[in-house]
Amino acid sequence: MGLKSSLSRPLAAYVAQQYRRWQQDPIGTQQRVLRDLLAQGARTAFGHDHDLASARTAQDLAVRVPIRDYEALKPYFERVKAGEAEVLWPGRPLYLAKTSGTTSGAKYIPLTQASIPNHLNGARDALLHYVHRTGKSRFLDGKMMFLSGSPELERVNGLPVGRLSGIVNHHVPAYLRRNQLPGHETNCIEDWETKLDRIVDETLPAPMTLISGIPPWVQMYFDRIVARTGRPVGEVFPQFDLFVYGGVNFEPYRKKLFDTIGRPVDSVELFPASEGFLAFQDEPGNPGLLLLLNAGIFYEFVPAERFFEPNPPRLTLAEVELDRQYALVLTSNAGLWGYSLGDTVRFVSRYPFRVVVSGRIKHFLSAFGEHVIGEEVEQALRDAMRQHPEVEVVEFTVAPLISDDPAVASRHEWLVEFARPPHDTAAFAATLDAGLRQRNTYYNDLLAGNILVPLRLTPLPAGAFRHYMKRHGKLGGQNKVPRLSNDRTLADGLLEGCSY
Incomplete structure (x- = not known):
C-alpha cells in the first residue's frame, strides 16, 4: 500500500x-x-x-x-x-x-x-x-x-x-x-x-x-x-x-x-x-x-407538474415527499438567487436526504399533452434492454412525429444508435412502447383513445450522434444530448446528417 x-x-x-x-x-x-x-x-x-x-x-x-x-x-x-x-x-x-x-x-x-x-x-x-x-x-x-x-x-x-x-x-x-x-x-x-x-x-x-x-x-x-x-x-x-x-x-x-x-x-x-x-x-x-x-447552497423544490404555473409552490427540505418529481431551485454563495437549475430530482430517502436525478424540466415531450419526462423514457429503455439482452445502445433521443394527414395518427419517434441492434426491431419497439405506457398514464390514454399510435423506432447509423455533436461544436467535454424534445430540430438534424 x-x-x-x-x-x-x-x-x-x-x-x-x-x-x-x-x-x-x-x-x-x-x-x-x-x-x-x-x-x-x-x-x-x-x-x-x-x-x-x-x-x-x-x-x-x-x-x-x-x-x-x-x-x-x-x-x-x-x-x-x-x-x-x-x-x-x-x-x-x-x-x-x-x-x-x-x-x-x-x-x-x-x-x-x-x-x-x-x-x-x-x-x-x-x-x-x-x-x-x-x-x-x-x-x-x-x-x-x-x-x-x-x-x-x-x-x-x-x-x-x-x-x-x-x-x-x-x-x-x-x-x-x-x-x-x-x-x-x-x-x-x-x-x-x-x-x-x-x-x-x-x-x-x-x-x-x-x-x-x-x-x-x-x-x-x-x-x-x-x-x-x-x-x-x-x-x-x-x-x-x-x-x-x-x-x-x-x-x-x-x-x-x-x-x-x-x-x-x-x-x-x-x-x-x-x-x-x-x-x-x-x-x-x-x-x-x-x-x-x-x-453554501440553499435548496428549494418545486413540484415538477406545477413548475410552469405563474406562482408555483416552493418547498423546503422539510416539506418534500419521496418518489415525487421536483424541479431544483438554488440560492448559493456563488451569487445565485432563486435560480432554476433546470434539473429535476426525485427523493429516494429522507434522513439522510438522497435523490436521483430524473431529467430536465425543459426537456420533456408533451406535443400531445402526455408530458413524458426523461426518467420515464430512460427506464422504458432500460427495461426493454433487459428483455432483449442482445441490445446495446450508444445514444438515443425521442421527438414528436406529428402527422399532416388527418387519416394518419401522430406518434413518438425514437432515434436510436445501437452498438448491437435487436434481433427483432419490431418486438423491441413494442416493448419500449409498453414500458412507456406503463410509466405514463397520459401517454397510455392517448394511445388507448387512438389519438396516438405506437412509437416509431428509427435506428441510426454508427457515429450519428457523434457527427451531429461535432457539426454543432459540442463534441466531448461536458456536452450532453437531450433525451426529449418538443420539436423536430434535433431529430431532423440527426436524420439529415446520416448521409455521411
Whole structure:
C-alpha cells in the first residue's frame, strides 16, 4: 500500500464524521446556510433591489425573490461579466464558468471565493466516502484520468473565464498532479477527436486505476482503447478499480460500457453542475445521491407538474415527499438567487436526504399533452434492454412525429444508435412502447383513445450522434444530448446528417 493510499483512510474517516454531524440536523443546517446567504446578499446590488436585508426565512426569500433562470437573471450576470463588484455576491468572482446556454447562447456562471470549495471538496469527499465505506484506497496510488475541458482560460474584463472542469484542474493539489492524466498539453487540445487520440497515447502505457467522465465520452475513449489494442479495457488496465461519472443517467450506457471493460469495476456517481456540486453517491450500491446541505447552497423544490404555473409552490427540505418529481431551485454563495437549475430530482430517502436525478424540466415531450419526462423514457429503455439482452445502445433521443394527414395518427419517434441492434426491431419497439405506457398514464390514454399510435423506432447509423455533436461544436467535454424534445430540430438534424 502506497503513502497516499495509507493516509487517505484516516482522512476519509474524519470527513465522514464531519458529514454525519450536519446530517443529524439537516433542516437546521439548511436554515443556517440560508441565514448566512441572506446576510451576505444584503450587501449587494441584488440584495438592495430585493430587500434581502429584511429577509430571514425561506418564506421571506420566496416573497422577495422570484424563480428565474439564467436568461431572466442575465442583466445581473452581464454586470458581473463587465467587471462590476458587489452585484450578486460581495466583491468580484474568482472565475466565470462558461457553459452552453439555450436562448441566451453561452452562460457565464460566477465562481466566488466562497463557492469554489464546494466544487473542489464535493468531488474529493465523494472519493473519501468511497474509501471509508469500502476500505479500498489502492486507486490513489495509480494513475487517475479525468476527461475534462481545456484548462486554458481567457480573460473577460479582468476575470478568468473557462469551462468548469478546466477551472477545477487549476486547483488539483500538487500531491495528486503526478497521478493525474492526461497531461496539461494534451488537456489543452480543443479538437475533441485529436485530444482523444492523444489521451489514448498517454494512458495506454500507464497503470490506470481510476477513470472519470461523462459516460458517452468515456465510452468513446474506451472504444478507441479496444480498437488500438484488440483487448477489453479491463485487461489493458488490470489495476483499473474505480469508474467515476456524472452529468447524465448512467443506465442507458451501463451495459455497453461494462461490456467494453470486460469485468466488474466499482463506480461512484456525482451530481456536478457549473452552478454547484450538489450531491454524490455516498453508499456503494445505493442509487441515491447524498444531497450536500452544508456547502453554501440553499435548496428549494418545486413540484415538477406545477413548475410552469405563474406562482408555483416552493418547498423546503422539510416539506418534500419521496418518489415525487421536483424541479431544483438554488440560492448559493456563488451569487445565485432563486435560480432554476433546470434539473429535476426525485427523493429516494429522507434522513439522510438522497435523490436521483430524473431529467430536465425543459426537456420533456408533451406535443400531445402526455408530458413524458426523461426518467420515464430512460427506464422504458432500460427495461426493454433487459428483455432483449442482445441490445446495446450508444445514444438515443425521442421527438414528436406529428402527422399532416388527418387519416394518419401522430406518434413518438425514437432515434436510436445501437452498438448491437435487436434481433427483432419490431418486438423491441413494442416493448419500449409498453414500458412507456406503463410509466405514463397520459401517454397510455392517448394511445388507448387512438389519438396516438405506437412509437416509431428509427435506428441510426454508427457515429450519428457523434457527427451531429461535432457539426454543432459540442463534441466531448461536458456536452450532453437531450433525451426529449418538443420539436423536430434535433431529430431532423440527426436524420439529415446520416448521409455521411
